[in-house]
Amino acid sequence: MSTPIQPVIKCESVYKIFGENAEKVLKKTDGEVDTESLLEAGCVIGVNNASFDVHKGEMLVIMGLSGSGKSTLLRCISRLIETTAGNIFIDGEDLLGMNEKELINVRRNKMGMVFQSFALLPHKTVLENIALPLQVKGISTKDSMARAMDMVNLVELTGYENAFPRQLSGGQQQRVGIARSLAVEPEMWFLDEPFSALDPLIRKEMQDEFLRLQSVLHKTILFVTHDFDEALRLADRIAIMKDGVIEQIDTPANIVLNPATEYIAKFTRSVRRERVLSCQTIMEEYDVNTDLSDITVSKNAIIDTVAERVLSEQKPVAVLNEQDEIVGTLNSKIIIQVMFGETNNLPINNNAESQA
Numbered sequence: 001m002s003t004p005i006q007p008v009i010k011c012e013s014v015y016k017i018f019g020e021n022a023e024k025v026l027k028k029t030d031g032e033v034d035t036e037s038l039l040e041a042g043c044v045i046g047v048n049n050a051s052f053d054v055h056k057g058e059m060l061v062i063m064g065l066s067g068s069g070k071s072t073l074l075r076c077i078s079r080l081i082e083t084t085a086g087n088i089f090i091d092g093e094d095l096l097g098m099n100e101k102e103l104i105n106v107r108r109n110k111m112g113m114v115f116q117s118f119a120l121l122p123h124k125t126v127l128e129n130i131a132l133p134l135q136v137k138g139i140s141t142k143d144s145m146a147r148a149m150d151m152v153n154l155v156e157l158t159g160y161e162n163a164f165p166r167q168l169s170g171g172q173q174q175r176v177g178i179a180r181s182l183a184v185e186p187e188m189w190f191l192d193e194p195f196s197a198l199d200p201l202i203r204k205e206m207q208d209e210f211l212r213l214q215s216v217l218h219k220t221i222l223f224v225t226h227d228f229d230e231a232l233r234l235a236d237r238i239a240i241m242k243d244g245v246i247e248q249i250d251t252p253a254n255i256v257l258n259p260a261t262e263y264i265a266k267f268t269r270s271v272r273r274e275r276v277l278s279c280q281t282i283m284e285e286y287d288v289n290t291d292l293s294d295i296t297v298s299k300n301a302i303i304d305t306v307a308e309r310v311l312s313e314q315k316p317v318a319v320l321n322e323q324d325e326i327v328g329t330l331n332s333k334i335i336i337q338v339m340f341g342e343t344n345n346l347p348i349n350n351n352a353e354s355q356a
């Protein structure tokens with residue numbers, strides 16, 4: 001029997017309730033949090049019974065409207081605030097049981113953080129800002145500056161290393177924030193609305209840049225956003241929060257195809273499915289006797305990028321995996337159904353995305 005892979009982050013029934021009597025009130029309710037009685041006791045719910053795992057190299061996007069508890073959950077996991085109840089494990093270690101020294105160690109060596117506000121020091125240059133966390137770790141000025149320069153190149157800010165934050169655009173400042181958080185080579189990367197202060201075009205550019213970096217770095221990521229489109233673009237899985245509760249946690253495709261609640265369905269209704277679903281989610285089983293077209297598509301390709309090609313073919317198109325083996329087929333009827341039809345008529349491979 002193979003041993004199960006240990007998650008990098010594990011949350012078990014995490015609660016964060018603000019207010020003086022939080023712990024007492026929570027104990028009384030036996031975990032079944034009732035908003036009204038909490039409010040009566042002068043408490044506010046931040047996070048209500050959150051349980052999930054995040055695996056190595058995975059990007060979990062925490063999405064929800066303002067006040068839904070996203071930042072509070074992220075702060076619990078980085079222990080910037082103390083949880084009221086529950087367990088959090090980082091690489092199998094009990095985060096909530098760590099003393100101050102252990103905590104500083106974990107934060108400095110394992111966690112990188114990026115905030116919406118950029119949080120750069122105005123009197124330090126780009127290079128000095130990026131080198132700072134390395135110097136805090138005790139790395140020499142020479143080595144930290146050399147490493148900072150590598151980071152400048154990584155986020156494509158070469159030539160701006162001696163500029164001051166005020167001389168940079170918002171997007172460039174956030175690149176510095178990203179470079180600084182990556183300088184210490186964190187295993188986990190926590191980003192709280194990193195692109196929210198940027199205008200839409202720059203924001204899209206930064207999302208692309210972020211995906212490029214992740215394709216190289218394979219960090220374990222928690223990314224907070226209130227923007228559902230951003231979540232769909234970036235996430236391996238999305239956790240959608242409402243009033244402190246994770247209403248659904250799943251792949252973008254499964255959320256779009258099978259919203260768990262009416263609240264989530266409201267987000268998914270206007271989503272163009274062909275921009276979210278990949279070929280493997282909707283492909284049909286391959287029958288060796290099928291007369292296939294000469295063109296092929298990759299199982300991970302988004303429908304939108306292959307629709308025209310598949311629609312122009314009379315015969316079914318083979319869907320290939322990374323080894324160029326046929327794993328299914330697509331035909332124009334399915335593509336038309338994705339684009340214009342009802343979701344419940346699709347041959348959906350619900351687990352295809354998570355197995356990828």
Ligand SMILES: Nc1ncnc2c1ncn2[C@@H]1O[C@H](COP(=O)(O)OP(=O)(O)OP(=O)(O)O)[C@@H](O)[C@H]1O
Pocket residue numbers: 018019044045046064065066067068069070071072073226
């Ligand atoms: N320090 C605090 N004291 C009391 N209540 C708080 C505190 N911090 C957050 N809250 C409350 O907890 C709930 C969740 O807040 P949180 O900031 O986590 O939401 P969010 O989803 O990140 O929102 P936003 O997108 O606006 O940042 C809200 O009702 C908020 O008012």
